[in-house]
Amino acid sequence: MMMQGMMGGMYWGLVLGIFLLLGFAYIIWVLASKEQGGIKIIGQIIAAVIAVLALLILIYGLVYGPGMRKFDGRMGPGGMMQQQMMQKMMMENLKK
Numbered sequence: 346m347m348m349q350g351m352m353g354g355m356y357w358g359l360v361l362g363i364f365l366l367l368g369f370a371y372i373i374w375v376l377a378s379k380e381q382g383g384i385k386i387i388g389q390i391i392a393a394v395i396a397v398l399a400l401l402i403l404i405y406g407l408v409y410g411p412g413m414r415k416f417d418g419r420m421g422p423g424g425m426m427q428q429q430m431m432q433k434m435m436m437e438n439l440k441k
Contacts, residue, residue, distance in 0.1 A: 359406040366399035 370392045377388020 356406075356410065359403070359410065363399050363403045366395060366402070370395035370399065 373388055373395065374392035377385050377392060380388060
């Protein structure tokens, strides 16, 4: 149960990070638009690169984020539940 809450927190962290990056890109875009010449173009390019980076992070998080569930200790070979069961069995065998 706790790990599911952590995964939800990771998704909320991803969304918050994306909004922060997009907001930062927007501020840079607005400030660059008020300038003239090369500074305007460079500022807009930087803002666009930050926005694209934010979108790539979002896509990466959505694609590979669910795959991180296998590390929550409950699933897969060698998970925590399986290790605890093995320890119990070993303790029972030692008691006999």
